[in-house]
Amino acid sequence: xxxxxxxxxxxxxxxxxxxxxxxxxxxxxxxxxxxxxxxxxxxxxxxxxxxxxxxxxxxxxxxxxxxxxxxxxxxxxxxxxxxxxxxxxxxxxxxxxxxxxxxxxxxxxxxxxxxxxxx
Amino acid sequence: xxxxxxxxxxxxxxxxxxxxxxxxxxxxxxxxxxxxxxxxxxxxxxxxxxxxxxxxxxxxxxxxxxxxxxxxxxxxxxxxxxxxxxxxxxxxxxxxxxxxxxxxxxxx
Numbered sequence: 001x002x003x004x005x006x007x008x009x010x011x012x013x014x015x016x017x018x019x020x021x022x023x024x025x026x027x028x029x030x031x032x033x034x035x036x037x038x039x040x041x042x043x044x045x046x047x048x049x050x051x052x053x054x055x056x057x058x059x060x061x062x063x064x065x066x067x068x069x070x071x072x073x074x075x076x077x078x079x080x081x082x083x084x085x086x087x088x089x090x091x092x093x094x095x096x097x098x099x100x101x102x103x104x105x106x107x108x109x110x111x112x113x114x115x116x117x118x119x
Numbered sequence: 120x121x122x123x124x125x126x127x128x129x130x131x132x133x134x135x136x137x138x139x140x141x142x143x144x145x146x147x148x149x150x151x152x153x154x155x156x157x158x159x160x161x162x163x164x165x166x167x168x169x170x171x172x173x174x175x176x177x178x179x180x181x182x183x184x185x186x187x188x189x190x191x192x193x194x195x196x197x198x199x200x201x202x203x204x205x206x207x208x209x210x211x212x213x214x215x216x217x218x219x220x221x222x223x224x225x226x227x
Contacts, residue, residue: 044207045156045164047216061215062120095163104211105154107175109163 002026004096004110011116012086019082020113022096029077030054033099035106036070036081040092050099051079086117121145123208123219131227134198140222142208144189149212155184155193158221159204167206168193200226 007021022034035050049060051070060068069082079096094113097106122145132138142153151171156164166175168184171191181196195202203226208219 044218044220045209046218059214063215097163100166100169103169104152104216105166105169105209106156106164107166109165112163 002098002108004098004108006094006096006110006113009114009116011118014087014117014119016086016117017082017084018086018115019080020094020096020115022079022081022110024077024079024098027098029072030074033102034070034072034079035097035099035104036068036079036094037097037106037109038090038092038094039112040089043092045095046092048081053079083115086115088117091115091117120215121148121210121213121217123210123217125206125208125219125222127222128220129223129225131225132198133227134200136198138195138198138202138224140193140195140206140224142186142191142193142219144191144210147188148191148210151187152210152212153184153186153191154209154211155182156207156209157202157204158207164207195224198224 003025005023010018030053033050036048037045039045051058053072058070072079096110098108100107124143126141155168158164172184183194185192205221205223207221
């Protein structure tokens with residue numbers, strides 16, 4: 001069965017960076033795009049960007065100019081998301097999500113990783 | 120950036136009743152690329168509907184999606200106890216993909 005297992009919670013200081021991982025299993029990793037979506041407490045989800053695991057091509061939301069970097073390791077079937085220059089507003093649950101049929105709807109989600117930014 | 124506005128904010132209904140949730144876009148949604156998700160506390164969103172009206176795998180047929188252009192609807196024909204939660208619409212026709220602010224469906 002398809003599973004996306006994310007790394008654990010992180011606590012960071014303002015200005016630092018965080019790198020999260022998402023281990024995929026149960027399907028061919030390179031056959032589906034992988035996206036990252038975050039959700040602040042009580043807020044709507046917010047899409048951050050995606051990667052094509054087959055060739056490493058990426059697309060980022062215009063809301064995160066140069067702060068987000070998504071990478072992958074095909075041998076480890078793992079996607080990564082690094083967010084830099086953290087501020088308190090970045091405190092949120094961060095999800096990886098698989099997109100169905102190379103579209104933008106998300107059929108499988110990771111369990112989420114809480115990132116807390118606090119001085 | 121396309122903005123999605125959902126209504127109502129909260130819907131209070133009893134099991135067995137029908138529910139109608141609305142999602143309105145600030146401009147026409149490209150290729151009808153619109154999805155609906157259900158989210159329960161402490162869980163990731165769950166895909167219900169994609170491309171306006173296609174049910175995701177394992178979603179019961181009491182859930183249906185409709186609409187076109189900038190106006191979309193999620194209909195739940197007979198509410199079951201497990202249907203209560205927050206529902207989000209999402210557009211994926213243009214970057215950045217966006218979500219509506221959600222409709223909370225609560226048990227009366």
